[in-house]
Amino acid sequence: MHRQSSGTTVAGKALWLVLLIALSGVAGHAQTAPRNSQKNTKTVRQLVENFVEVYNKPGSIVYPLYADQLDWIEMPSGRRGGHDELMAALRGVRQNLTDLNLTVLSITADADSGVLESELHAMNAKTGAAVLTRVLWFFRFAGDKIVMEHDYSIAPAAPKS
Numbered sequence: 683m684h685r686q687s688s689g690t691t692v693a694g695k696a697l698w699l700v701l702l703i704a705l706s707g708v709a710g711h712a713q714t715a716p717r718n719s720q721k722n723t724k725t726v727r728q729l730v731e732n733f734v735e736v737y738n739k740p741g742s743i744v745y746p747l748y749a750d751q752l753d754w755i756e757m758p759s760g761r762r763g764g765h766d767e768l769m770a771a772l773r774g775v776r777q778n779l780t781d782l783n784l785t786v787l788s789i790t791a792d793a794d795s796g797v798l799e800s801e802l803h804a805m806n807a808k809t810g811a812a813v814l815t816r817v818l819w820f821f822r823f824a825g826d827k828i829v830m831e832h833d834y835s836i837a838p839a840a841p842k843s
Contacts, residue, residue, distance in 0.1 A: 720825030728792035729823050730798050734784050743776075745769060749827035756833045760799065779804040779813060787816075795830075796821045802835075814838055 710842055711805060722729065736744050754768040755761075776782070787799040798819040815835050822830035 722794065722823050722826050724826055726794060726796040726821070726823055729826060729828075730789050730791060730796045730819075730821060731786075732788055732829070733819075733821075734798070740781075744772065747828055748831075749824065749829045751829060753822075753830045754832070756835070758835070767799055778807050780807050782803045784817075794823055796823070808843070822834050 724732070733744065733747055736742050736747060748768065750765055752765040752768060753831060754763055754765075754771075756771065761767070781804055783803045784798075785801040785803065787801060788797075790797045798817075798820065798821070800817050802813070802815045802817050804813040805811070813843075815837055817836075818834040820830070820832040820834075821828055
């Protein structure tokens with residue numbers, strides 16, 4: 683792996699840059715995200731862990747984890763919308779990829795928001811090729827349901843020789 687003089691990998695710096703951009707984007711959209719006054723009965727960490735658990739179950743569907751009113755953005759594709767648009771995107775993912783599995787790298791949570799840093803492992807349904815993507819998920823919860831999800835996917839860089 684190529685290292686810069688500070689000891690930080692180029693890939694590591696790129697990930698932090700994307701994280702900073704993502705955080706600024708989430709902050710910029712915070713006013714437009716649906717607000718729900720319902721309190722969560724679980725901690726946000728528990729809700730994020732439950733999301734991962736449900737996501738990783740073979741044949742499991744995550745649709746019930748989402749509120750009817752939802753703010754969704756997927757980057758770098760730029761897809762966005764509400765509940766219906768996200769559900770259509772999730773169905774597409776489940777048709778094109780098999781053996782989906784999230785590996786948790788970190789979870790950061792506060793009273794109603796959480797960030798999940800993960801690696802998504804899957805198989806391409808058409809080619810059988812392995813898929814590996816780093817995904818940062820920014821969530822807001824109300825009433826134990828996801829009311830905001832902003833996803834940022836990054837394909838790992840090939841190792842330098």
